[in-house]
Amino acid sequence: MWKIFFVFASLMVLSCRAAASDFVLPEAWQGETQDSTITISYSDLDYVLDSAVLMSGPPSRKKSKASSSTVSTRLKNNYNTLTTNAGNRIMFEEFKKKPEMAAVVSKIRASLESVPSEIPLNSLSKKEQIAFWLNLYNVVVIDEINKIYPKKDLEDFVTAKDGLLARKLVNAGGIQLSLNDIQYGVLQQKYPDDVLVIYGLYQGYIGSPSIRKYAYTGTNLNRSLQFNANDFINTNRGTYPNGKHFRVAGFYQRNASYFPDFAADLRSHLREYLREDEIPLLDEAQTLVADINDWTVTDIYGTSRNYGGGAATNDAALLGAFAQIPERGEVAPLEGMSLALQAKSVTYGRFSADQVQKLKEMKFNHENRGGVVTVTDLAEAEAAKKSETGQNDDKSGQ
Numbered sequence: 001m002w003k004i005f006f007v008f009a010s011l012m013v014l015s016c017r018a019a020a021s022d023f024v025l026p027e028a029w030q031g032e033t034q035d036s037t038i039t040i041s042y043s044d045l046d047y048v049l050d051s052a053v054l055m056s057g058p059p060s061r062k063k064s065k066a067s068s069s070t071v072s073t074r075l076k077n078n079y080n081t082l083t084t085n086a087g088n089r090i091m092f093e094e095f096k097k098k099p100e101m102a103a104v105v106s107k108i109r110a111s112l113e114s115v116p117s118e119i120p121l122n123s124l125s126k127k128e129q130i131a132f133w134l135n136l137y138n139v140v141v142i143d144e145i146n147k148i149y150p151k152k153d154l155e156d157f158v159t160a161k162d163g164l165l166a167r168k169l170v171n172a173g174g175i176q177l178s179l180n181d182i183q184y185g186v187l188q189q190k191y192p193d194d195v196l197v198i199y200g201l202y203q204g205y206i207g208s209p210s211i212r213k214y215a216y217t218g219t220n221l222n223r224s225l226q227f228n229a230n231d232f233i234n235t236n237r238g239t240y241p242n243g244k245h246f247r248v249a250g251f252y253q254r255n256a257s258y259f260p261d262f263a264a265d266l267r268s269h270l271r272e273y274l275r276e277d278e279i280p281l282l283d284e285a286q287t288l289v290a291d292i293n294d295w296t297v298t299d300i301y302g303t304s305r306n307y308g309g310g311a312a313t314n315d316a317a318l319l320g321a322f323a324q325i326p327e328r329g330e331v332a333p334l335e336g337m338s339l340a341l342q343a344k345s346v347t348y349g350r351f352s353a354d355q356v357q358k359l360k361e362m363k364f365n366h367e368n369r370g371g372v373v374t375v376t377d378l379a380e381a382e383a384a385k386k387s388e389t390g391q392n393d394d395k396s397g398q
Contacts, residue, residue: 032122032125032129036124036128038123038128040115041351042135044108044111045139046215048108053091053213054089056087059230082237083237084206086236087231090300092299093300096150105142106143109139109140112136125218130221131215134216137201137202138201144164144204150299154203154296158203164204165178183201195258198258199232207292209232237249239274244285244286248266250291250292252290253290
């Protein structure tokens with residue numbers, strides 16, 4: 001019989017489940033339009049993420065060297081050698097140095113929060129809806145960490161009763177939500193079998209799934225979530241073979257509601273993405289031990305205090321030492337994102353011009369028909385309109 005050791009209080013899991021049962025989905029958020037061609041633009045968010053996120057490179061089991069003191073001091077930095085090199089990083093240091101850049105993130109957040117007031121979310125496809133909620137969730141996390149950075153250990157900040165995940169921080173079209181409401185009350189309630197969704201929920205610390213260098217969209221959703229699952233599971237922050245015990249992330253316990261028969265369901269899930277040569281180690285392990293955690297903020301260098309002066313480092317040197325600098329070899333200036341942001345700051349700024357008119361009509365119908373709205377695919381509506389126009393022309397010519 002497989003066993004699992006829980007190292008976190010089960011009350012944490014129960015509180016997540018409570019969030020799911022307490023939240024009632026608004027009518028306009030229920031269901032989806034399978035063949036909808038309506039898409040949301042994230043060009044401003046793409047610019048921010050591409051500029052501020054550094055990729056950590058391919059999954060690796062390599063541990064970091066232990067911290068050592070620098071010249072003229074016995075003090076040294078403490079970090080988890082198992083996990084410290086895992087996961088992508090955000091340049092929170094730059095947001096801290098330049099508040100105007102952090103303000104851009106806040107504006108993008110406000111723009112995304114307004115989308116549910118501009119369009120019934122059920123007029124979008126399933127993938128487009130999931131992408132929207134993941135992007136909103138992640139932007140809120142980045143925005144909130146910007147406010148408390150350079151705080152290094154995020155455990156209490158994230159998991160406290162009134163912490164990042166539990167507080168009603170999000171105003172989605174006038175409806176107050178917590179990040180737990182988004183995950184459990186919206187995403188899991190609507191898509192209970194889509195476990196890959198958890199890998200799109202960046203929570204700001206190394207032990208959570210990675211932030212991507214681009215926003216999620218309906219088109220890239222599946223590929224991106226599978227990539228993140230593979231990255232998380234095959235790095236030490238997600239799993240670690242250890243003889244009779246197979247260590248897994250505490251993140252999985254905190255998401256236990258996705259794995260009803262925890263040990264069996266999690267084993268089955270891990271086998272889908274675990275590297276082939278490690279699957280026998282998982283199968284042979286007698287227990288799963290959920291004890292891998294790293295609550296360190298995913299920054300670059302700001303929270304790593306430099307003790308002593310003899311071997312002082314600078315920002316450029318630390319940045320260059322990070323594994324797998326982006327393909328283009330440099331980090332873009334964040335100031336340039338302002339142009340992309342301006343295009344999204346206007347009403348309906350995240351939709352193409354040909355979609356805006358239809359969205360306004362849909363909103364008018366919704367407000368004037370007691371909440372009942374018929375969603376029609378834009379392409380079909382256009383074809384029908386042309387067909388009707390052609391018929392009228394024929395009649396007028398008779």
